[in-house]
């Protein structure tokens with residue numbers, strides 16, 4: 001019963017998604033869709049509800065009103081690890097890596113997303129998992145850091161590691177909260193290049209929150225703009241950048 005565009009059904013669809021914190025409506029009746037193979041941007045001023053919407057879509061936060069569907073399955077009330085199991089991964093605005101574990105160990109524990117225990121993954125006997133982790137580490141250009149504690153990595157290297165951890169369960173959709181914040185310009189290009197490769201070579205879809213408009217313009221075919229929890233605009237990056245309401249929300253009247 002999901003809506004269709006050109007008869008393609010959304011991979012992820014939110015209908016009337018609403019989240020309140022006490023009297024504050026952080027996300028107000030948002031309709032939202034990501035189609036298979038898309039890279040979609042989610043932008044808006046600070047506090048506009050981007051992270052909260054990502055939290056609602058990935059079920060990290062409960063939803064007060066509305067419905068969320070992933071691959072035509074209603075996930076409105078599913079636990080986050082069940083959503084991950086269906087093929088949705090995410091990263092967080094404040095990077096969540098285990099600083100004392102190595103890059104490889106971080107990749108291995110990320111299998112927890114699928115409900116497997118941390119210790120069973122750290123113990124020997126999972127050659128396929130380790131092979132996959134090492135392949136992803138190479139793919140993300142982190143091979144020289146494979147045995148380094150994650151705490152010694154730069155901001156950009158940690159963002160790449162988090163992307164790798166999100167890719168471990170082989171998801172169809174990845175939600176990235178601030179994909180490139182705190183990242184030096186060279187590594188921003190690496191992050192863009194790797195996301196593009198995952199998209200074009202493996203058909204992975206992405207929903208990306210990012211303040212850097214160049215990043216959004218370069219990467220996304222469609223963009224949603226939030227302001228005070230409301231959907232202010234949606235369209236191509238070029239369309240939303242020229243939208244009067246968007247300009248006003250960012251720069252004032």
Ligand SMILES: Nc1ncnc2c1ncn2[C@@H]1O[C@H](COP(=O)(O)OP(=O)(O)OP(=O)(O)O)[C@@H](O)[C@H]1O
Pocket residue numbers: 021024026044045046047048049050051052053093
């Ligand atoms: N757990 C919470 N409890 C209470 N209020 C919250 C909570 N999380 C977010 N908020 C509020 O909800 C609103 C939306 O916050 P959110 O973090 O989703 O915005 P954002 O667009 O991600 O901002 P930023 O660009 O700064 O990351 C803000 O007013 C914020 O203060």
Ligand SMILES: [Mg+2]
Pocket residue numbers: 050051052093
């Ligand atoms: Mg945020």
